[in-house]
Amino acid sequence: MSRSDALNIQNLNLSYGAERVVEDVNLRLQPGSLVGIVGPNGAGKSTLIKAIAGAKDPDSGTVTICGDTGRRGRQKLTYVPQRGEVDWDFPITAEEVVRQGRFAHVGLLRRFNADDKGAVADALDAVAMTPLKHRQIGELSGGQQQRVFLARALAQGGEVFLMDEPFAGVDAATEKAIVDVLRALRDAGKTVVVVHHDLVTVSDYFDELVLLNRTIIAHGPTSEVFTPENMRKTYGGNLAIFERRDAAEAVE
């Protein structure tokens, strides 16, 4: 593999029990890219993200992160799961959640130092959550919870960020705030991989697109990959967004 790959996935196969849900995935991503993963419900997007994060064991295949596999590789990776997978009733403040990011790789016994404090404060600022940092997480709105989640990832740092539907259930202002943070990460040379459902915003948000339906249907610059033909291959059937565009083109 090229030394510059931030993420290199080779021949990855994933199953639940006897059911194969992700097959023969090969994918290479470079530093400084903002990548959307798009595909229908049940396509295996979350499963793929979990496997990259080490939260799901593969049947076979390898995941290499900045040249390292296993634990060493995962130390350079930050994973933000879907909001629905977290117990928001757990008694902890927003700031404490973000502090957890600083201990993700070093264990709870290390002293919390001035660098850690600064990173937590910066991360809360970046998502405009400083005024609510003492709030219990269960008392935050869905969008605020998502911002806290993102701040935790920022405080953790890393080279590759995996986000599973960060825009689910957030309002326009929060969506804009999250997009700004993701772009800043990309501009700082990080690799940001986002599971995304809103096809209307795909071209605006992502430089690169991975179309997934059990296996990778297409991968490349969004302008090349996001075509009616590829989307039909990925989703099957009709997609209203493209049907309308096709109709408009036909009239022109």
Ligand SMILES: Nc1ncnc2c1ncn2[C@@H]1O[C@H](COP(=O)(O)OP(=O)(O)OP(=O)(O)O)[C@@H](O)[C@H]1O
């Ligand atoms: N814990 C599990 N046990 C068994 N099967 C599972 C489990 N999690 C997911 N699956 C199955 O694996 C397949 C892929 O699911 P996954 O959640 O990865 O898809 P997805 O593309 O993220 O879907 P969505 O867009 O609906 O979130 C689906 O058929 C799903 O039913």
